[in-house]
Amino acid sequence: xxxxxxxxxxxxxxxxxxxxxxxxxxxxxxxxxxxxxxxxxxxxxxxxxxxxxxxxxxxxxxxxxxxxxxxxxxxxxxxxxxxxxxxxxxxxxxxxxxxxxxxxxxxxxxxxxxxxxxxxxxxxxxxxxxx
Numbered sequence: 001x002x003x004x005x006x007x008x009x010x011x012x013x014x015x016x017x018x019x020x021x022x023x024x025x026x027x028x029x030x031x032x033x034x035x036x037x038x039x040x041x042x043x044x045x046x047x048x049x050x051x052x053x054x055x056x057x058x059x060x061x062x063x064x065x066x067x068x069x070x071x072x073x074x075x076x077x078x079x080x081x082x083x084x085x086x087x088x089x090x091x092x093x094x095x096x097x098x099x100x101x102x103x104x105x106x107x108x109x110x111x112x113x114x115x116x117x118x119x120x121x122x123x124x125x126x127x128x129x130x131x
Contacts, residue, residue: 110121 109117113121
């Protein structure tokens with residue numbers, strides 16, 4: 001019977017692994033292991049040095065709010081601003097429309113009105129000037 005030819009290189013032993021003489025237990029040498037993860041690294045900066053969206057994130061994360069809440073704030077924040085802007089634009093348009101319609105009604109009533117109406121308008125103008 002022929003002996004099998006082993007073409008594989010000899011396995012290298014990692015310096016962090018220590019094997020007991022009986023070969024049954026393998027332990028890692030803690031001195032040669034990489035450092036353990038100690039949590040997120042905190043970069044000390046003043047909050048006002050960050051961009052506005054980052055400032056909100058830093059305040060939220062610093063107060064213990066989870067990343068999901070921060071992500072929701074980042075997503076829904078601009079969405080809320082857009083919705084409020086749209087509402088404000090609609091209200092501004094309605095106010096302008098009411099102003100134009102009021103001016104139109106005033107002009108028509110003034111031109112069609114009777115002499116008593118003209119006298120009433122003059123009295124109102126005089127009363128406003130006296131204040």
